[in-house]
Amino acid sequence: MVVTTRTLRTRARILDAALDLFEHQGYDATTVNQIAVAAGITPMTFFRHFPTKDAVLVTDPYDPLIADAVGAQPADLPPLERTRLGLLAALGDITPTEDTTARRRVALVAQSPSLRAAVSVGTDATQQAIADRLVADGADPLDAAIAAAACLAATTTALLAWGSAPSGVTLTDLVRRALAQLAPAGATP
């Protein structure tokens, strides 16, 4: 879909309506039809802007950045440590613009199992990207997949926790803390 003024306006209206409904009556209890009505459009139009219902809340544009950051770490480290440092480099200093809607979305995802399933699909892609990079540098495929899976699981857990954390806590802190637990025997970085 080409991006025009109209496109952006409708997309924003859908997003607002969806977030409101999700927060008021829960994700599963909200129908695409209801969202469409609230946004003044047709269900069909909803799907022209978002491929699925959950895409309103779940978006993962980070894959290539993360894979690159992992690849940028010293290639002689073990896969787990390389992935860990890569994720720290890519996400360690994210400042999510203190955007409230980001937290609203994460909080919603944290509450609904069906949404977490959608997240895991996106995570799968990222995991694959990281593992491919590690294998390209000579890592064993299974070791690479395991390292990517473990580090991403820890990171995702931190992200979900951030959704319902007190407002002072930053996402960066939580991610650093999550990955620190996977560090080799008591190293601070």
Place this chain on the structure above:
Amino acid sequence: MVVTTRTLRTRARILDAALDLFEHQGYDATTVNQIAVAAGITPMTFFRHFPTKDAVLVTDPYDPLIADAVGAQPADLPPLERTRLGLLAALGDITPTEDTTARRRVALVAQSPSLRAAVSVGTDATQQAIADRLVADGADPLDAAIAAAACLAATTTALLAWGSAPSGVTLTDLVRRALAQLAPAGATP
């Protein structure tokens, strides 16, 4: 549903028909209707035996065992290490009866993203069970959730890899190898 002779027969017929169809034409391309016809029943009856289409392949009866095994590890260990040892104790010597259908199922799950999403829902429950146990013994909730998530992600990755591994490889070997990567700086257990 009460378990009678009939119940078991029908369930077995559904399972056979479903596995065959899934392997021949793929999971997503297979309809519950097709499964029902092949099993000589009605779609309605299918759902009386399996709550969802994916339940034919994805079942997780391990939660309590695993949580108990984690709780049985020394309480003074850090959460990650405690979880790791618990999983090793619970899964480290599984001998899946060399049952072929187990591998068939895992292989199918490994191929379809929608099925992996279903797995992640089951994993969520296990993760929660483990984390609860750790928190009950005084662990920090976030640390506990992260430890459980990372260890389970590694284990799940090993499980999926087993689905398409050469037939000599045992699931035990892969799980041990996966969790070994999360061990503190070069310890063999």
Place this chain on the structure above:
DNA sequence: CACCGGATGTTAGCGACTAACATTTCATGG
């Protein structure tokens, strides 16, 4: 103002899943 491309609507349909009610099967006990 006429035009044209992109955004929206309409209609029709598939597949997963559910509820309410009718029907058949099968293991009992008389």
Place this chain on the structure above:
DNA sequence: CCATGAAATGTTAGTCGCTAACATCCGGTG
């Protein structure tokens, strides 16, 4: 051996997510 009652199955009708083909409308350009 057969009647009986409960459990399993079928029927029907519906909701919701999602898709395709085609018609329509709106908005900016010339």
